[in-house]
Amino acid sequence: MTNHWIDYQHSDVIMAIGVNTAENHPMSMRWIDRARERGAKLISIDPRLTRTAAVADIWLPLRPGTDIALLGGLINYTFTNKLYQREYILNYTNASYILDPSYSFADGVFSGLADDTYNRDTWKYDLDRDGNPRKDLTLENPRCVFQVMKAHYARYDADTVCNIVGCNLQDFQLVAKTFCATGAPDKAGNILYAMGITQSTHGSQNVRGTAVLQLLLGNIGIPGGGVNAQRGEANVQGSTDMAMLFHILPGYLNMPQAMTHPTLADYNAKETPASSYWSNKPKFLVSLLKAWWGKMATGDNEFCYNWIPKLDGKNRSHIAIFESMAKGQIQGMFVWGQNPAVGGPQAELERKALENLDWMVAVDLFETETASFWRRPKVDSETIKTEVFLLPAAASYEKDGSVSNSGRWIQWRHKAVQPPEDAKSDLWIADQLYKAIRYHYSLGGVFPDPILGLNWDYGQGEEEPDIEKVALEINGYETGSLKPLENFTKLADDGSTACGCWIYSGYYNDLEVPPTKRRIREQKGIGIHAEWAFAWPLNRRILYNRCASDPAGKPWNPKTPLIYWEGGEWQLKDVPDFAWKDTPPEKTAQSPFIMLPELQARLFSPGMADGPFPEHYEPAESPVRNALSPQQNNPAITWWQGLGELASKEEFPYIGTTYRVSEHWQSGIMTRNSPWLGEMAPEMFVEISVELGEKLGISNSSQVLVSTRRGEIKAVAYVTRRLKPMMVGNKLVEIVGMPWHWGYRGLFPGDSANVLTPHVGDPNTTIPEYKAFLCNIRRA
Amino acid sequence: MANVVLVDTQKCMACRGCQVACKDWNRLPAGATKFRGNYTNPPTLQAHTWNHVVFTETDKGRWLFASYSCMHCTDAACINVCPVGAVQRTKSGTVWPDGDKCIGCGLCVQHCPFHVPQVSKATNKMGKCTGCAERVSQGLRPACVTTCPNGALLYGERGEMMQLAKDRVDALRRQGFSEASIYGDLEMHGLGRIYVLTEIPSAYGLPETPGYNASAWIWQLARRPLGTLTSIGLFSGLVVGFLRWRGERIQHKDNYSI
Numbered sequence A: 001m002t003n004h005w006i007d008y009q010h011s012d013v014i015m016a017i018g019v020n021t022a023e024n025h026p027m028s029m030r031w032i033d034r035a036r037e038r039g040a041k042l043i044s045i046d047p048r049l050t051r052t053a054a055v056a057d058i059w060l061p062l063r064p065g066t067d068i069a070l071l072g073g074l075i076n077y078t079f080t081n082k083l084y085q086r087e088y089i090l091n092y093t094n095a096s097y098i099l100d101p102s103y104s105f106a107d108g109v110f111s112g113l114a115d116d117t118y119n120r121d122t123w124k125y126d127l128d129r130d131g132n133p134r135k136d137l138t139l140e141n142p143r144c145v146f147q148v149m150k151a152h153y154a155r156y157d158a159d160t161v162c163n164i165v166g167c168n169l170q171d172f173q174l175v176a177k178t179f180c181a182t183g184a185p186d187k188a189g190n191i192l193y194a195m196g197i198t199q200s201t202h203g204s205q206n207v208r209g210t211a212v213l214q215l216l217l218g219n220i221g222i223p224g225g226g227v228n229a230q231r232g233e234a235n236v237q238g239s240t241d242m243a244m245l246f247h248i249l250p251g252y253l254n255m256p257q258a259m260t261h262p263t264l265a266d267y268n269a270k271e272t273p274a275s276s277y278w279s280n281k282p283k284f285l286v287s288l289l290k291a292w293w294g295k296m297a298t299g300d301n302e303f304c305y306n307w308i309p310k311l312d313g314k315n316r317s318h319i320a321i322f323e324s325m326a327k328g329q330i331q332g333m334f335v336w337g338q339n340p341a342v343g344g345p346q347a348e349l350e351r352k353a354l355e356n357l358d359w360m361v362a363v364d365l366f367e368t369e370t371a372s373f374w375r376r377p378k379v380d381s382e383t384i385k386t387e388v389f390l391l392p393a394a395a396s397y398e399k400d401g402s403v404s405n406s407g408r409w410i411q412w413r414h415k416a417v418q419p420p421e422d423a424k425s426d427l428w429i430a431d432q433l434y435k436a437i438r439y440h441y442s443l444g445g446v447f448p449d450p451i452l453g454l455n456w457d458y459g460q461g462e463e464e465p466d467i468e469k470v471a472l473e474i475n476g477y478e479t480g481s482l483k484p485l486e487n488f489t490k491l492a493d494d495g496s497t498a499c500g501c502w503i504y505s506g507y508y509n510d511l512e513v514p515p516t517k518r519r520i521r522e523q524k525g526i527g528i529h530a531e532w533a534f535a536w537p538l539n540r541r542i543l544y545n546r547c548a549s550d551p552a553g554k555p556w557n558p559k560t561p562l563i564y565w566e567g568g569e570w571q572l573k574d575v576p577d578f579a580w581k582d583t584p585p586e587k588t589a590q591s592p593f594i595m596l597p598e599l600q601a602r603l604f605s606p607g608m609a610d611g612p613f614p615e616h617y618e619p620a621e622s623p624v625r626n627a628l629s630p631q632q633n634n635p636a637i638t639w640w641q642g643l644g645e646l647a648s649k650e651e652f653p654y655i656g657t658t659y660r661v662s663e664h665w666q667s668g669i670m671t672r673n674s675p676w677l678g679e680m681a682p683e684m685f686v687e688i689s690v691e692l693g694e695k696l697g698i699s700n701s702s703q704v705l706v707s708t709r710r711g712e713i714k715a716v717a718y719v720t721r722r723l724k725p726m727m728v729g730n731k732l733v734e735i736v737g738m739p740w741h742w743g744y745r746g747l748f749p750g751d752s753a754n755v756l757t758p759h760v761g762d763p764n765t766t767i768p769e770y771k772a773f774l775c776n777i778r779r780a
Numbered sequence B: 001m002a003n004v005v006l007v008d009t010q011k012c013m014a015c016r017g018c019q020v021a022c023k024d025w026n027r028l029p030a031g032a033t034k035f036r037g038n039y040t041n042p043p044t045l046q047a048h049t050w051n052h053v054v055f056t057e058t059d060k061g062r063w064l065f066a067s068y069s070c071m072h073c074t075d076a077a078c079i080n081v082c083p084v085g086a087v088q089r090t091k092s093g094t095v096w097p098d099g100d101k102c103i104g105c106g107l108c109v110q111h112c113p114f115h116v117p118q119v120s121k122a123t124n125k126m127g128k129c130t131g132c133a134e135r136v137s138q139g140l141r142p143a144c145v146t147t148c149p150n151g152a153l154l155y156g157e158r159g160e161m162m163q164l165a166k167d168r169v170d171a172l173r174r175q176g177f178s179e180a181s182i183y184g185d186l187e188m189h190g191l192g193r194i195y196v197l198t199e200i201p202s203a204y205g206l207p208e209t210p211g212y213n214a215s216a217w218i219w220q221l222a223r224r225p226l227g228t229l230t231s232i233g234l235f236s237g238l239v240v241g242f243l244r245w246r247g248e249r250i251q252h253k254d255n256y257s258i
Helices: A005-010 A028-037 A051-055 A067-080 A086-092 A145-154 A158-165 A169-183 A203-216 A236-241 A264-271 A277-296 A299-307 A318-326 A347-354 A426-442 A467-475 A675-680 A690-696 B017-026 B077-081 B107-111 B143-147 B158-174 B214-223 B229-252
Strands: A013-017 A041-045 A058-060 A189-193 A227-229 A332-336 A359-364 A387-392 A401-404 A409-413 A563-566 A569-572 A654-659 A685-689 A703-708 A711-720 A726-728 A731-733 A735-739 A773-779 B003-008 B051-057 B063-069 B087-089 B095-097 B153-157 B181-183 B193-197
Touching (some): A013 A067, A028 A041, A041 A169, A051 B063, A058 A169, A067 A169, A169 A189, A203 A227, A236 A401, A277 A299, A685 A690, B003 B158, B017 B143, B077 B087, B077 B095, B143 B153, B153 B158, B158 B181, B158 B193
Parallel strands (some): A013 A189, A189 A227, A359 A387, A654 A735
Antiparallel strands (some): A401 A409, A654 A773, A685 A735, A703 A773, A726 A731, B051 B063, B087 B095, B181 B193
């Protein structure tokens, strides 16, 4: 999130797109309702009348996978009605930058496409002799970002958009009028999103679409505004911060590649931009290496850079791992708090792939479907050779540690109860595992140095490791004095500092009262709560907050002043996100985005794998042709072998989509083992419209079979008025909606929706396309 | 004045925190359920389910939510019909089921206009919301109210809650909910659970004009082989109670609905 939950109270319009906020993030409604008490409006954009749509002021039904068409329509509406905030985009974004003549876009494809990969060399600015981008501050040059973008989105007129999205014109216009009115300088529009936006073959561009719209309307960096990703798990923000994904190191440093970054000098040279705060990247990486290898890491040995495993240039994301596993290329696997046999796309392919493992270690609260894949229904266990170890884990209330919420607040939690029986904290398991591996390497092995040299000292023997030692290491310390670092501005690249995750630095800088443990409520103010826990980075609650005031430093909205220039100095209600010290507003007005080389936000972004502007494509499986261009799908998609043939709309005429309900959580392994939750939502069900029910003779609460190219599942039908057939072009399209919480284990078993979903993902992140695919449904 | 629960159905997002919190606090077991083509589950209140959220789809395409539980009526059928005095009025005004006295006859089940009390087959005792008497006597709010994330359930002094409800109805009408109304001001001489509604009560599964047919009960009682003086005394008392109830009900008829 750019902002945070409590800040929602300052929004004038809240648009929930691809997020079912009431149903899956109920606490958000406390702050949304606070805003609505002042007259704010809540817009819900969702294929179904969800619990959010039911309580919203406006509901716009949208065909799954057409978010960019809708967002593009809103961007076009903003341009044609001149609702963009001109002073904001002129100063705070790259709207005025002139593009290189080689950049082009035609027939739904950007310049530089070769096979399924873009060469991004043409996605660049026209540079002057000094190498600086040329600009047109009148925004009239037809090659400036503003004009190129305006022309790009002129194709997204209301009729075209409604035909793609499947909504009616009045609904679209009401949403456009309501949300785009927040382009007024003193109005705050807030976009909430979650997996409905990201789980798509153009998911990253969906997110970009929200960001571009918010920049045009001047809604980034202001109280009540922002692009706010609502995380679906209590600590998933923390897990990405700590680099649970394959392509990053802690703190969002790119993972070193063997080919391009063989040495630390190579990494620093290729990964460190000349401008922006990322120019400090060598300090972050060296301090990370010092945290990991301590005294072993010196300037003479590249601080043990050589000991970091390097990527081989290949995608190693979730889909890729299971594709490799299906080919027998992976021997062993740790499945730690994850349940791909239920949560992974094309789940039966992934379950089958697990059979190729020699061993698996599953760490979880209960025996998951993944841990018991070898005795799943219709499988002969005798034929499966995999040795499975199940380690019982302590739940979040059974251990100490911090949890990072969607608003980047790192809040310390104290252990409330003892874990049952043999269940252990994740840290204890990791500590014991490391000690055992170290012992074996001490007896000999291939390349033992990185293991034997690891700076790992959190506890003796089998005692519970001291998690505060881990916290101090993450925060960072001086390597000589071992004193905690105040924050990441103190990091150095000479080995004098160690820091396990640079963005967290400062959260544990006081051993007596670590900021992450602070619990002081704000008495008066706008709900920043600066002394409640710690928000990364630097306890900053609203990112890009220079934009909360105009170029002269005056708050856009006098009712919610955040950081503003008054009496010859900056008045700070939050930690400033720009070089502010002794710097008057006119000198900071063109550099509010300190993490980007331009120091200004990117309406046009050269950094994406699939285009500098978000462009509408149909999902990999769709019942209709792309009405905007001849390019049916995102041209940069990787087509994995396991996906097999795509479905035809003749055989599989309906759009399948998956989602969660309030009563269950993720793959359900915790909630389907809770009798009270299972009592409320006991069985797998699918939702279809009354019209589809009548057409197929499916009555409410009867048994049905839902099938795709990947498989078939059984469920109870919920025939409901909350789903309507949609008019897409001149074709009536039906949606089959299904929660994905069920699996073959637990107190409340049921078939898994992900048996139906495809092994295909976004070109930037490879997040699977869980939200839109083709299916069929019939009476069981 | 007694404290009441205010249910703002237009704020309720049906997270069902109230339903689970009730089971949690009162240590009520889960029962076997099926998915019946509606999210409401269990489909009715039960001896071991004292609170549930009712989901209703309307013909106009709306999806309505209401947290449903004992109404703690001022004129409570269950108190009046119980032959053994097992349902009692507490000092705080709530209606308390006394499991020790309950004989499981089910008269309260038959007469409650809200279908709240249910008799457990396992224990042969009536079970229903106790108003969290043990919590409120310690200055806490009922478990369902405490857990509600966004103030769709509030708890407080009746006059104060009625004022909040009136303000809310005014605001909702201004927003275009022409049917917005308060339920529970005069129904059963005042409910311990006040609802802010945006559709007519029946759209939420609430009776439009709740009452109980005491004459049917009297007839039933008369047919029963009850010969003891105690029973006769109880019977007489109830006849008097019934007549008083009827009189008051007629008095209230004119300003019955808001």
